[in-house]
Amino acid sequence: xxxxxxxxxxxxxxxxxxxxxxxxxxxxxxxxxxxxxxxxxxxxxxxxxxxxxxxxxxxxxxxxxxxxxxxxxxxxxxxxxxxxxxxxxxxxxxxxxxxxxxxxxxxxxxxxxxxxxxxxxxxxxxxxxxxxxxxxxxxxxxxxxxxxxxxxxxxxxxxxxxxxxxxxxxxxxxxxxxxxxxxxxxxxxxxxxxxxxxxxxxxxxxxxxxxxxxxxxxxxxxxxxxxxxxxxxxxxxxxxxxxxxxxxxxxxxxxxxxxxxxxxxxxxxxxxxxxxxxxxxxxxxxxxxxxxxxxxxxxxxxxxxxxxxxxxxxxxxxxxxxxxxxxxxxxxxxxxxxxxxxxxxxxxxxxxxxxxxxxxxxxxxxxxxxxxxxxxxxxxxxxx
Amino acid sequence: xxxxxxxxxxxxxxxxxxxxxxxxxxxxxxxxxxxxxxxxxxxxxxxxxxxxxxxxxxxxxxxxxxxxxxxxxxxxxxxxxxxxxxxxxxxxxxxxxxxxxxxxxxxxxxxxxxxxxxxxxxxxxxxxxxxxxxxxxxxxxxxxxxxxxxxxxxxxxxxxxxxxxxxxxxxxxxxxxxxxxxxxxxxxxxxxxxxxxxxxxxxxxxxxxxxxxxxxxxxxxxxxxxxxxxxxxxxxxxxxxxxxxxxxxxxxxxxxxxxxxxxxxxxxxxxxxxxxxxxxxxxxxxxxxxxxxxxxxxxxxxxxxxxxxxxxxxxxxxxxxxxxxxxxxxxxxxxxxxxxxxxxxxxxxxxxxxxxxxxxxxxxxxxxxxxxxxxxxxxxxxxxxxxxxxxxxxxxxxxxxxxxxxxxxxx
Numbered sequence: 001x002x003x004x005x006x007x008x009x010x011x012x013x014x015x016x017x018x019x020x021x022x023x024x025x026x027x028x029x030x031x032x033x034x035x036x037x038x039x040x041x042x043x044x045x046x047x048x049x050x051x052x053x054x055x056x057x058x059x060x061x062x063x064x065x066x067x068x069x070x071x072x073x074x075x076x077x078x079x080x081x082x083x084x085x086x087x088x089x090x091x092x093x094x095x096x097x098x099x100x101x102x103x104x105x106x107x108x109x110x111x112x113x114x115x116x117x118x119x120x121x122x123x124x125x126x127x128x129x130x131x132x133x134x135x136x137x138x139x140x141x142x143x144x145x146x147x148x149x150x151x152x153x154x155x156x157x158x159x160x161x162x163x164x165x166x167x168x169x170x171x172x173x174x175x176x177x178x179x180x181x182x183x184x185x186x187x188x189x190x191x192x193x194x195x196x197x198x199x200x201x202x203x204x205x206x207x208x209x210x211x212x213x214x215x216x217x218x219x220x221x222x223x224x225x226x227x228x229x230x231x232x233x234x235x236x237x238x239x240x241x242x243x244x245x246x247x248x249x250x251x252x253x254x255x256x257x258x259x260x261x262x263x264x265x266x267x268x269x270x271x272x273x274x275x276x277x278x279x280x281x282x283x284x285x286x287x288x289x290x291x292x293x294x295x296x297x298x299x300x301x302x303x304x305x306x307x308x309x310x311x312x313x314x315x316x317x318x319x320x321x322x323x324x325x326x327x328x329x330x331x332x333x334x335x336x337x338x339x340x341x342x343x344x345x346x347x348x349x350x351x352x353x354x355x356x357x358x359x360x361x362x363x364x365x366x367x368x369x370x371x372x373x374x375x376x377x378x379x380x381x382x383x384x
Numbered sequence: 385x386x387x388x389x390x391x392x393x394x395x396x397x398x399x400x401x402x403x404x405x406x407x408x409x410x411x412x413x414x415x416x417x418x419x420x421x422x423x424x425x426x427x428x429x430x431x432x433x434x435x436x437x438x439x440x441x442x443x444x445x446x447x448x449x450x451x452x453x454x455x456x457x458x459x460x461x462x463x464x465x466x467x468x469x470x471x472x473x474x475x476x477x478x479x480x481x482x483x484x485x486x487x488x489x490x491x492x493x494x495x496x497x498x499x500x501x502x503x504x505x506x507x508x509x510x511x512x513x514x515x516x517x518x519x520x521x522x523x524x525x526x527x528x529x530x531x532x533x534x535x536x537x538x539x540x541x542x543x544x545x546x547x548x549x550x551x552x553x554x555x556x557x558x559x560x561x562x563x564x565x566x567x568x569x570x571x572x573x574x575x576x577x578x579x580x581x582x583x584x585x586x587x588x589x590x591x592x593x594x595x596x597x598x599x600x601x602x603x604x605x606x607x608x609x610x611x612x613x614x615x616x617x618x619x620x621x622x623x624x625x626x627x628x629x630x631x632x633x634x635x636x637x638x639x640x641x642x643x644x645x646x647x648x649x650x651x652x653x654x655x656x657x658x659x660x661x662x663x664x665x666x667x668x669x670x671x672x673x674x675x676x677x678x679x680x681x682x683x684x685x686x687x688x689x690x691x692x693x694x695x696x697x698x699x700x701x702x703x704x705x706x707x708x709x710x711x712x713x714x715x716x717x718x719x720x721x722x723x724x725x726x727x728x729x730x731x732x733x734x735x736x737x738x739x740x741x742x743x744x745x746x747x748x749x750x751x752x753x754x755x756x757x758x759x760x761x762x763x764x765x766x767x768x769x770x771x772x773x774x775x776x777x778x779x780x781x782x783x784x785x786x787x788x789x790x791x792x793x794x795x
Binding site for chain 2: 033036327
């Protein structure tokens with residue numbers, strides 16, 4: 001702890017007596033509760049206070065479709081806010097085990113200070129099923145600050161935009177749309193700041209009833225805020241990206257924002273590259289490349305050794321073998337599963353990139369790799 | 385007690401190799417059932433215990449601010465003692481065993497937990513989790529038995545200094561947390577090494593331990609007493625904290641003595657343990673080397689479920705709240721293979737352990753051969769054994785042994 005007798009560089013004054021008193025009180029409090037820290041004690045009483053590790057409390061769970069629900073969450077006082085289109089990582093205890101997942105925020109900043117995510121229960125989705133069907137108001141969950149680059153450019157909101165979304169890919173987009181055109185009891189507002197926008201939304205879903213935010217999109221369409229092109233697989237057949245030119249005749253004049261499964265995004269990327277049109281994408285699940293042969297993965301601290309194939313993330317293979325692993329979003333964005341690769345090669349399943357650690361040549365502490373998106377590419381050892 | 389392989393009748397002689405492996409298979413199945421069913425209610429349990437412990441400690445310390453008033457002193461001291469016991473036993477010991485790592489809560493994890501005890505968690509995890517739990521009750525390898533400072537086995541040669549071991553054991557019990565800290569540092573062994581030759585690891589560990597002791601002592605003997613000055617309760621708070629620490633130390637010492645010390649718990653010779661012990665053989669050694677305390681739910685909680693020492697030694701990483709549930713299955717397994725499931729009440733186990741400490745403080749067979757009638761002559765023998773040379777000692781010991789043999793044949 002540093003001495004309090006420093007001067008504030010900007011004003012040249014001594015820090016206020018109340019400030020230094022606070023520091024002294026904290027010092028005494030730390031000494032009084034060791035080996036805990038003061039936060040551990042305060043957490044017992046007020047887990048959402050400013051300065052606490054960021055948490056949130058579920059305020060309401062509202063069903064959207066049979067297998068999707070919106071969770072309204074009151075974030076802790078340290079929540080720094082977000083921009084529509086961003087996502088938040090949440091940590092939630094399911095069957096006693098902490099899991100982390102990332103979900104798009106489905107509202108812009110709200111007057112009541114709540115944030116919301118909309119979750120679709122995916123088959124075998126342990127966490128999504130819990131959030132949709134079992135999460136109860138009052139539950140405390142863990143949060144990280146909002147993150148993500150899939151946002152509308154600041155000043156350039158005016159203009160012609162195209163959103164291409166599929167399935168739960170609508171979630172970051174609905175956050176943007178709600179922010180642009182707030183929905184009220186009297187209908188959809190069209191505030192001046194959004195007046196110059198011309199938005200087309202091409203939304204793809206397996207069927208109409210399973211399409212989350214269908215009613216919201218239709219309301220926006222009816223109000224003339226957007227032009228909705230809904231494509232349901234069971235009615236219209238699976239969307240062929242080449243049809244976009246017909247569905248959106250002025251496609252070339254629009255900036256395209258797309259969010260959905262890897263197949264759709266890959267097709268869009270190819271299509272737009274050929275046409276020479278800009279594309280911003282947000283991807284929720286990693287596209288898995290054909291990886292080479294797997295190999296033996298050794299965990300140096302725990303002593304476990306396992307065989308992993310070239311297509312299975314090391315995280316999954318290790319957990320399958322009973323190794324307790326740090327983990328996070330499981331899609332390569334949160335760095336919650338990073339571990340040092342001491343020796344050998346792993347392949348990044350997202351892009352096929354091979355990372356190799358050679359003792360004596362590379363960092364002696366190892367190369368940090370994300371185990372959730374890395375597979376063994378030959379024998380390797382991991383410091384864990 | 386003597387090492388199992390030197391006993392006239394080995395209690396495992398009736399087991400075949402196949403039996404021992406089958407015991408391993410059956411115990412693995414019990415373990416897997418619990419692993420598969422760990423869930424939200426277990427997580428809620430440990431969170432609840434932590435929550436109660438923290439509130440109890442805070443509440444007790446708040447009450448002690450006014451400890452100049454006797455009722456406040458009593459209430460606060462009792463509360464603080466219980467809080468410290470919960471912190472060390474059901475919470476700290478078990479979290480540091482990794483029993484709750486599966487929750488993936490970084491706050492309740494073996495890698496991050498620190499407890500209200502003189503010994504830092506890292507040092508303790510090494511000596512306890514690694515050394516003691518791997519080499520349980522192997523004479524000369526498992527120092528938890530107290531070989532460093534006490535005579536705990538007939539096979540250890542008797543020496544007059546052991547006469548003081550009941551007193552020494554009591555002093556150790558009062559200062560138990562510091563005894564453990566010294567033990568975790570392997571202080572005895574390291575102090576014998578010349579100062580400039582001591583390893584870096586030892587110096588680092590010593591620094592860590594002293595730092596921890598300083599912080600804990602500052603909390604209990606400076607900060608809280610000073611905070612009580614406004615009510616004139618400096619000294620009462622100081623006394624209350626010291627009392628709570630001694631109570632906690634006496635309690636944990638008793639519980640730990642009950643786990644491996646009572647008469648009838650087996651010890652093992654180093655050379656009798658196979659180079660590569662099988663899972664079944666390891667399980668068997670844990671089964672015979674531990675003893676349980678019977679009692680109420682509150683007793684189990686306050687002992688950190690080390691009242692289920694047998695279950696704990698078989699499955700040190702299973703959540704403590706589940707030991708009671710598997711105890712009947714484990715007990716049935718002991719019965720099936722005709723093994724002694726060593727279980728008794730707390731007073732019986734504490735008496736048994738102390739009885740052994742006293743018995744072994746005296747030469748072998750001394751207690752068995754002493755009656756009220758022959759007491760004067762026995763004391764004379766003891767005096768001679770304590771004051772004269774090894775030759776006299778050996779001769780007197782031989783006489784005692786002979787006497788004991790005669791007594792057993794007569795009976």
